[in-house]
Amino acid sequence: MGAVAITGANGFLGRHTRAALREQGEDARRVAVGDAFDLADATSSLEGASRLVHLAGVNRGAEEDVREQNPGFADQIAAALRQADQPPPVVVYANSIQAADGGVYGVAKARAADSLARAAADVGAEFIDLRLPNLFGEHGRPFYNAVTATFSHLLAAGGTPQVDVDRELTLLHAQNAADLLLGTVPLASQRELEEHETVSGLLERLSDQARTYATGEIPDIGTPFDRDLFNTYRSYTFPAHAPVALTKHADARGAFFEVVRSHGGPGQSSFSTTQPGVGRGDHFHRRKIERFTVLSGRATISLRRLFGDEVVEFEVTGDDPVAVDMPTFWAHKIVNTGDDVLYTSFWTNDIFDPDRPDTIAEAV
Numbered sequence: 001m002g003a004v005a006i007t008g009a010n011g012f013l014g015r016h017t018r019a020a021l022r023e024q025g026e027d028a029r030r031v032a033v034g035d036a037f038d039l040a041d042a043t044s045s046l047e048g049a050s051r052l053v054h055l056a057g058v059n060r061g062a063e064e065d066v067r068e069q070n071p072g073f074a075d076q077i078a079a080a081l082r083q084a085d086q087p088p089p090v091v092v093y094a095n096s097i098q099a100a101d102g103g104v105y106g107v108a109k110a111r112a113a114d115s116l117a118r119a120a121a122d123v124g125a126e127f128i129d130l131r132l133p134n135l136f137g138e139h140g141r142p143f144y145n146a147v148t149a150t151f152s153h154l155l156a157a158g159g160t161p162q163v164d165v166d167r168e169l170t171l172l173h174a175q176n177a178a179d180l181l182l183g184t185v186p187l188a189s190q191r192e193l194e195e196h197e198t199v200s201g202l203l204e205r206l207s208d209q210a211r212t213y214a215t216g217e218i219p220d221i222g223t224p225f226d227r228d229l230f231n232t233y234r235s236y237t238f239p240a241h242a243p244v245a246l247t248k249h250a251d252a253r254g255a256f257f258e259v260v261r262s263h264g265g266p267g268q269s270s271f272s273t274t275q276p277g278v279g280r281g282d283h284f285h286r287r288k289i290e291r292f293t294v295l296s297g298r299a300t301i302s303l304r305r306l307f308g309d310e311v312v313e314f315e316v317t318g319d320d321p322v323a324v325d326m327p328t329f330w331a332h333k334i335v336n337t338g339d340d341v342l343y344t345s346f347w348t349n350d351i352f353d354p355d356r357p358d359t360i361a362e363a364v
Contacts, residue, residue, distance in 0.1 A: 001024050006031065013178070017055065020286065030045070034076075142154070213230075227265070259291070291346070294344050297336060
């Protein structure tokens with residue numbers, strides 16, 4: 001794909017887009033806007049890039065900020081586009097379906113689109129005005145990004161979310177939005193990727209998933225929508241609710257314990273042996289759900305959230321079995337810290353496809 005320049009790279013959709021780029025071995029050229037904007041720096045970031053993805057915006061706050069900052073950010077990027085000797089040939093704007101509703105936010109987004117479209121035309125670039133619906137996904141900000149984030153946060157904390165106004169929502173997982181923005185899936189597939197659900201129906205789905213997962217079991221994730229909702233929900237449960245305790249039954253014959261109960265959808269189990277001092281992993285997943293369970297031996301499971309430095313570690317042993325579920329967007333690995341061979345069970349929610357492995361190299 002080549003270098004991709006992104007504004008708003010540290011925001012919710014920005015992090016999802018950068019994670020999608022990692023699958024292609026790329027990271028974003030981050031372009032600052034607003035008070036941190038520097039024309040020379042922005043122009044340098046755009047030079048020779050294969051694509052510009054403009055994500056930065058203000059969707060909540062004082063009306064004046066929403067009204068002025070959205071087109072203001074676009075004007076800054078438009079200036080950098082016109083200044084570049086080799087501007088990106090494709091300019092993509094993460095617009096909103098509200099751009100046509102006449103509200104303060106919608107009008108501001110429409111003005112921003114016009115500014116970018118004019119600049120793209122001036123430099124001969126293709127302009128893509130991607131109008132996105134309600135986005136949801138892992139690590140969204142509760143009470144800010146989307147109702148899905150708020151419901152998930154409250155459920156994970158043991159709260160009881162309420163529906164204030166029930167209506168139908170058009171929902172799109174942020175990873176699907178990232179694929180559209182980066183051009184890795186056709187723009188014509190957007191409608192197929194969108195889901196329609198009422199606010200009360202969304203809460204019911206998430207509540208059912210929370211109740212099932214509280215027992216250590218995997219809820220029905222037989223559809224991509226339910227899988228994406230579950231990945232969203234469990235991003236709010238980690239690491240506080242990990243690991244998952246397993247009940248071990250032992251008698252004179254030996255020991256027995258259940259590794260996973262899944263309520264729906266495909267799955268694949270595998271098993272490995274690992275020599276002392278050796279590790280496995282150092283990768284992350286965008287959509288795949290994976291569970292590690294040490295059957296015999298001693299190990300350390302380490303996880304690091306993408307674009308952060310903090311590492312979470314779990315000391316696990318086959319004598320006291322637990323399951324550790326790998327959250328999406330967390331690099332993870334398991335290292336044999338014992339003196340004997342480590343025996344580990346792995347379960348994933350999908351059948352491995354070598355053409356689409358969803359296993360992306362990333363050191364913990």
